[in-house]
Each structure stands twice: as C-alpha cells, then as structure tokens.
Amino acid sequence: MQSLKRLLVGEPKATAQVPHERLSNPVALAVFSSDALSSVAYATEEILLVLVLAGATALTWSSGIAVAIGLLLLILTVSYRQTIQAYPAGGGAYLVSKDNLGVPAGLVAGAALLIDYVLTVSVSVAAGVAAITSAWPALYGQRVLLGIVAVAAIAIANLRGLRESGRLFAAPTYLFIISMLGLIVLGLARLLWGETPVVPLPSSPVVPVAAVTPFLILRAFASGCTALTGVEAISDGVPAFRKPEADNAKRTIAWMAGILLILFLGITFLAREYEVLPREGETVVSQLARMIVGTSPFYYVIQAATALILVLAANTSFADFPRLSYFLARDRFLPRQLVNRGDRLVFSNGVIVLALLASLLLVLFRGETHALIPLYAVGVFISFTLSQVGMVRRHLRLRETGWQRGILINGAGAVTTAVVLTVVGGTKFVNGAFLVVVMIPILVGMFYAIHRHYRQVAEQLRLKHFDLPPRATHAVLLLVSDVHMGILNALNYARAISPEVEAVYVSLDEEATKQMRLRWGLWSGGVPLVVLESPYRSVVQPLIEYVNKIQVERKVDFVTLVLPEFIPARWWHHLLHNQTALRIRAHFLFRKGTVVINVRFHLET
C-alpha cells in the first residue's frame, strides 16, 4: 500500500515548502479563465438542443439568446469588479455571504458552491470526452470509462501537488483561444465569400415536437447560461495577482469577459449561419469546425485544444473544492479531516471526495453533458445572487466612498442574477434542477449537525474545576489460559504496571483447571490465581461478570485487563489460533472504566 501510494503521489514534502507564487496578468488569465472560457465548447449546443424541439426554423432564435447572455455577462463582470475591490484577500461567495448576510446565507452559498464544483468536474470532463469522441467516434461507447480515467488522472496530478503553475496552464488556454478565434475568422470569411462548407453535413429532417413558446425560449436561455459558470473565479483568487492585486485582477476579469463574449457570440452566430443541428455522437463545435476547415490537421488541433481546456476547467475545481472544504471544516461545518494537508501539502481528502463524487455523477448520468446541464446552472446562480446581495448589504453597512454607485452596480447584478436564477430553476426544475434544490437544504442541515457535534465535544472536553488527583486507583487482571512463555511475558509486563496483579483463569474443564492451579503455583512467583466457572463455555461472559463485581466492590477508577497474545510468524498461522483476545477486546472497547492491554509474544517460525 505504502509503495503504491509513493509511486502515484510521490515523496512527502515538508510544511515549509508551501509556495507563494504571484502571477502576471496574462498567466493569471490562463489560470483563472479555463472554467469560464471552456464553456464555449458546450453552451451553444445546449441552446440549440432546446430550440430544435420546435423544429429547424426555431434555431434562428439562438443569436438573440446569445446576445442576452452576453449582456448578463457584462453585468456580472462589472459587479464582480466591485467584489474584487472590496475583498482583495479573495472574495468567494461563502466568505462574502457569511460576512455580510450571516452564517446561514454563507452556508447556503457554500452548499451551492460545493455542488457546483462537483458538477464543473463532471460537465467539463463529459464535454472534453465529447470533443475527443467527436473526432474519434470509435471511442463513443467508452465515454463513461474515459471520463472516469480523466477524473482519476486529474485527481492523482492534484494529489501529487500540481500547482496552478502558469506555464502548465498558459499553453492550452491560449491554444484554445487562438484556435477558436481562427475558426471564427475563417468561418466568417467563408460566409462573406459565399463559399459552401468543406464537408457538407447530412441534413436529417427535424420533426418539431413543440411550439416556439416563451417558455421554450426561456429554457434555451437557461441552458445557455452555463456559459457564465466560472466568471467569478478571478474574484476568488485576487491574492495570486501581482501588486496592486485588485487593479490587476479587475483588468484581467475585463479581458476575460471580452474574450468569452467574442468566442461565445462568434460560435453561436456561425452555428446559426451554417445551420448546424445538434446531434448525438458529434458536438456542435466539431460539426462547425469540419464544415469550415474539413478534417484537416487544424480540425484535430481544435478538438484537442477543446478537450485540454475542459480538463483544465475540471482541474480548477480540484483547487477550489478542497479549499472551500478547508474553510468550512476550519469553521467546524465539515469533518476536520478536510483541514489536514497530505504528504504533498495538498488538502488530499478534499481531492479524493471530489473525484469520487464527480465519477459517481458521470456513471449515473452516463457521461452525457446534456443530462448534467440542468443541474449545473442552478447552483451557480444561487451563489452569484447571494454574493451580489451580500455586496449590496456591505455597501449599505460600510458606506465607503462611492457606495451609492456600488449599490447600483451590485443591486443590478443581484436583481439580474435573482431573475435568472428563477428562470433557470423554473424551466429546468423537472429536468434535474430539483435535485440541487433538494440537496442544498440537506447539505446545510448536515453542516449544522456537524457544527453542533463539534461544539458539544468541545464543551465536554473543556477543563473546568479539574484537579489532577494524586494518583488513580486501578486493579490489574491478567487473563491466563495456560502457563507458557507468552503468558509469563505478559505476567512480567503486568507486574511492571502494578505491584498487585491478579491472574484470572476461565475454567472449561475440571481436569485442565486442576493442572492449571498446580503449574501456576510453580511458575507464577506468588501471583494469586482466580478461577472463574463457565457453564456455557464462553470465555467472555464470566470475565465481564468478574469485572462488574470488581468495579462495584473495590470502587477503583480503572480495571486494567492484560491479555497475553502471540503473534504468529506468517499470516495464515492466524487461522490456526483462536481469536479470543480479539473478541474480549471488542467486548470491553466501549465500556467505561476498563482498559484492555494486549501484550504480544512474537513467534519466530
């Protein structure tokens, strides 16, 4: 086990090695934007998937919806620049909500974020796998397996202590940005010169199953809102920027919003113009790329860059989930194991929990991006809304310079996100959003239950009028079954911890008992032997009764039970010996005022 762990995770690192890297703006853009930018890979497709229910003509609505989402993006960006200004030490929704709206709101935001991080991993990995299986359709049947392998690989990289190191992240992110921009430019150029697609796609006739209703449009809008997931990432990571941190972060979030806007609007517009229909087995982006550049090497670059940035997006959750778990655990709302750093200075338990939950979702939803999407946006918009409302409360409370403008911005943000939350929750409720709505109160309830437990424990362990008594009284019983080296070894130990040891023998057979008395007298050096009768051949029962009797009669603080045991040289030898010591240990484990000591004698062969 240990060597397997070393192979996967590497040698341990010293506590003093916790790094403090500062990132330049272009590198920070790459590090913090992969989640937001990568949603270009699936957001357009999710809009089309809803619209196509009303037939091919309904697809023309996509551009309008994309523009609405673009506006929302601008509002969010301006709002989050306020948050960056206010929380230069990092302003995640948990902290901002707890700080300004109180603990319950903070916990709701925390629960929403935890769910969100798990979904980011599942959705991103599912979409990344879809990018790969679009290019190599033979792999389509193995998508769940591929997804789980990807999650495991990311988890192991994180357990090894993968830092959000600039070099690693910059290359795939910029490769993605450049290849998408290139695709959009080429696509627009083809349209202008009126050229036909390189690879004409099979146009299967679409049978409308619904009408173009306002509800349908809202549903399409709600699906497209997944493009906005991750835009808050920069506001969480302000301390990683160079000085002046807040200014650099604000500049970077603006850049990110601009790039996201261009890519998302560009892809959605082209998809409409090229009349791409969403279909099983190939993503919309892949279809578009094949129509514009054919199955050229550039096509494969686009698919690879898409898959890579999606893996990076999943990876950001592997930094965020354990960090938020750490905050919650530090505040005693999650198990304290999540506070510990592992061998490689990572919050390893959080990484493992996240990997398991994300893999579970991939299995349950069969690695389908579309199936997971309805769950995704709800959590995001809950934390957006709480965060913005928190900012409004903060402006009201502090009344810093320009607080009126702040209220206006964050107020607009809060109202918009609240409205979108209602739309997302309402239109997607039956498709899966209800799961999140159910999970959040459950998680918050769990947080409080854990908190209550820790408070009760602390109360019980608190030192009050405690005077250390001069010495506790205790009775030491040595359980003997025979007279041999192992027993005398334990007797030796028992005499070391108390001058008054009592040997206890459970009698199962008259003849053997007679023998035992004789031999004990010869070898024990005067330690008294108590013989307990056992009509039902149980060793444990008479022992329990005897210990009861001692506790009642002698009023000692502790009864110590010394159990001689021998350790066989080979594992299968254990099968050849009675496991009486184990059973006795189990019986006394949860009993007050008794201490069980196993004294082991090691056999050589």
Added chain:
Amino acid sequence: MQSLKRLLVGEPKATAQVPHERLSNPVALAVFSSDALSSVAYATEEILLVLVLAGATALTWSSGIAVAIGLLLLILTVSYRQTIQAYPAGGGAYLVSKDNLGVPAGLVAGAALLIDYVLTVSVSVAAGVAAITSAWPALYGQRVLLGIVAVAAIAIANLRGLRESGRLFAAPTYLFIISMLGLIVLGLARLLWGETPVVPLPSSPVVPVAAVTPFLILRAFASGCTALTGVEAISDGVPAFRKPEADNAKRTIAWMAGILLILFLGITFLAREYEVLPREGETVVSQLARMIVGTSPFYYVIQAATALILVLAANTSFADFPRLSYFLARDRFLPRQLVNRGDRLVFSNGVIVLALLASLLLVLFRGETHALIPLYAVGVFISFTLSQVGMVRRHLRLRETGWQRGILINGAGAVTTAVVLTVVGGTKFVNGAFLVVVMIPILVGMFYAIHRHYRQVAEQLRLKHFDLPPRATHAVLLLVSDVHMGILNALNYARAISPEVEAVYVSLDEEATKQMRLRWGLWSGGVPLVVLESPYRSVVQPLIEYVNKIQVERKVDFVTLVLPEFIPARWWHHLLHNQTALRIRAHFLFRKGTVVINVRFHLET
C-alpha cells in the same frame, strides 16, 4: 448480529447437558442406515446411464452388475462385523488406519473421509432435489438454489444441536423402506399378471455411441458402487447401541445389508423389466413408480419419502464431518477452532465449513447428481481399503482367538475393496476421480503443515530455564495533542501505571506548540513534555523515531505508549474525528517490546 444468531441457533446450552442416548436396534437401524439405503434412489440410474451409451439392448447387463455389487455388499458387511467386534468404542477408518497402519495411513483415510462427507451432502441433496423436481418439473430450473437452501436448512438444524434422535429419524427411514418394498411388490405383481404400465413412458429411440466393451461394463459397475457408500456407518457408532453393544451392532448391520440388497436388486431388476431409460428431468425411480402406480397419491409418497431419506443421509455427514474434524484437530492436524463446542454443544465450525464446501460443489456441478458421482466412490473405497488392511494388520499383531478367520475375512475384504478402488479410479479417472486423487495428497500435506506449526509454537512457548525476574523495566509515554478532559483522563491512567510518565507532543505548527507548552505547564501537575518536530506533518513517523531512541538508549524491557482517545456517542461521529490513534496502533502492533494502551474518554452526546 447476536440477536440474529439467537433466532437461528437458539439459547446457549450448558456443558453439563452433553447427552448420552442409547438406541434400540430398530431405531439405530434408522439412524445409521439413511446414507446407505438412500443410495437406492440413484445407484440404479447411474448404472443405466453408463450402459445406455451402448444402446437400449446393453441395459440388460444391469441385473448382472447389480448382483456383483450385491456380492460386494455381503463381503463388506462380514468384514465390518469384524471391525465392530474389534472397536466397540467406534472404529472409523481414521482411527483404525492410524492405530494399525501408522499416522500417514490414518491421515490418508482422514482426507478421503472428509472429501467423502462433503460429497455425501452434495450428492444426497442433489438426488433429493431430483426426486422433488421429478414430481414437480416446474422446479427443475431452480435445482441449485433448492439444493443450497436444503444444505443451509440442515446446517442450521445442526447448529441448533439437532441430535440424532431416534424419533426424528425412524419415521422417514421406515416410510422409505416400506414404500420401496411396496413399489417392488406391486411392480413384480404387474409383471406376473402381464399387465401393461399404468403410465406408458415416451420411448425415444436410443442412438448407441459406444460398444459393449469390458471397460464399459466396469464403468457401469463403478457407478453402481455408490450404492455401498455409508455401509460402514454402523461400525463408527457402536457406542450408541444398547448393551451388549457389539452384538447389537453386528445384528443391525446384517439387517441393514439385507434390506439394502433387496431394495437395490429389486429396483434394478424392475427398471430392466419395465425398460426404463434414464433421461434428463426425471429420475429412474420416479419413472418406474409412475409406470407401476401412476401419478396416484402413493407416487407422491414415494417421491417425498425418497427426498426425505436423502436429506437424512446428508444430515449424517453433518454429524460425521465435524466429529472427524474434531479428532483431527485434537491430534493437531486441523485448526484448533474445530475442537470447540458452540453455544449449543455442537462443533459449530465444522458444521459451517461442511455447509460451505457442499454448497460450493452444488454450484460448481450445477446440482447434477451424475456430475458428482465420479468423484464420490473413490474416497469411499480408499477408506474401505485402508480400514480393511488395518484390520488385517491388527489380527496379525494381536493374534486374538479366531484371528486366522479374521484375517481371511478382512483379507478378502481388503483385496476386494482394493480391486474395486482400482476399477473405480481407473474407469472414472478423467470424469472427475482425478480431482479426489489430487486433493488427498494436498489435504495430507496441509495436515502435516498445520501439525508442524503447532509443534513449533509449543516448542517456542515451552518453559525452559525461565526465572521470573523481580520486575520488568518500562518507559511510559503519553501521546498528547491538546489539553482537555480526555487527555487528563489518560494522564491520570498513565500515572497509575508508572510514577515516571513522559508526555509526548508532535509539533505541526509553531504557534500551537507554544500554546501547548504553556497550558501543559498549568494543568499537567509536573509531568515533563517532550516536543517532537514533524517537518512532514506525520504524527506517526516522529513517534516511531522517538520510541526507537528510547529502546536503544534506556534499554527498557517495554515501551508503553498511552493513547488518549474519545469515544463518540453515535457511530457517524467517528467520521468527524481523525483516526490517528488507530493508525498509531497499527504501526506499533507488530513491533517487539512496545505495548500500546488506548485510554478512552466517553462522550455523552
């Protein structure tokens, strides 16, 4: 767990309740003959199954073969009457072989018998299920499940301490004997009066795939020899007879042989005359019964009686296997757990092992009697032969009155059984007998390995020049992580077992360490605090190094490590606390010279 066990197995019984029932001859016949008599249910069919390979005309050989097997039965019966005379305390093959031919021969007989008992259960249950599914063909698809349920039911009955009580056994055995005799008489009557079968059976034409060779005849004979399994049972159980035990047992074995002879020859003769062909889904006995009595109530009585006596036959192995295991374990050739009597005075571990092995065989061989038969007879004839050879040696050694006649009888028995063993082994080798030939040396090797281990343990535990030293020296370390009630409780205990306790603190954080020193000084009552640095945040590693250092420098006999621990009030609270104590315990478990003591503080809520 405990309450489930009580429900299935019942309340424990006191050791003094071991019963000593004596059986009258008719009852003893029922108790000890179910194994032998029940083989009438399948032995004829096994002969026909081989002969039918050479076509329908070859079936006429069946009567001749049955007569040969009948002669063999007479020889065995006379031989075993000698064994009864010589071993009035019970003469199983293991004891007789070990006594007269030495330990290795005894172990071979023991291995053969253990295999045999497992097969008796599997074959009897499979045949019993076949009797039921012949009458209710709808159950045929569930035969493996039915078999396992039957084994489990018999095992539970035995774990409850089902005694071989006369009343329970007499009824089904005599019901079987009477209904079979009735069937034979009615069948013969029909033949004499020249009546046609009540239910004419579909006569599917048989395509011969083999010729009538001597090998085929020998194979059919070998298959039929399964009729002889269990004839030795009375010789194992002589002490259960009324006085004079040996005389009563000899009389009873003669009766049993007579009944078996009539039933087996009768059924085989009728099967030939009625031209019954073995076929899948219905046993030969069931076909015969339907031809003679139709599907009348009497037909169902026959099938039920057959199934019942087969269950009883399986049940005899549940008495024999644990008893033989007990003998082998007492002689240190099997794990000593097999010596213990369970709550209900039964050798429970043996019962459980037998049930598991028999169920495994039923699954592996899909509940098919025919598939199991080739394995069956080999083990039986190995133990027959060894037992008879042992008797010859005994006569030669003791030269009691009439020893020459004894040698003649047992010599004839030995030669006959050895010849049959060769025939059975040879003709059935590729069909499965080789499995038994392979298993026996493996089992004997295992017996010796276990024996060697126990001898080595005894040698290492033996008291030699051992003088109890005045008192062992020990160092007591108390591992502390904080200062609270749980820790002070453990400190209190540590001070009870030694006046010189040392508290050990693993430092993970400078600030916390400073706090700890301060608080320890205030509360510990002067117990020194050792602070261990841990650059890699491991609690276990620095502790191991410190214990090493103490063992080297202070040369103490024992280092005692006291671990404070608190026991949460609810099971799920365990998830909320670090399991450090558990990990430390695991690290020191197999280390010499260290003793780990968990001192527990019980939380109320």
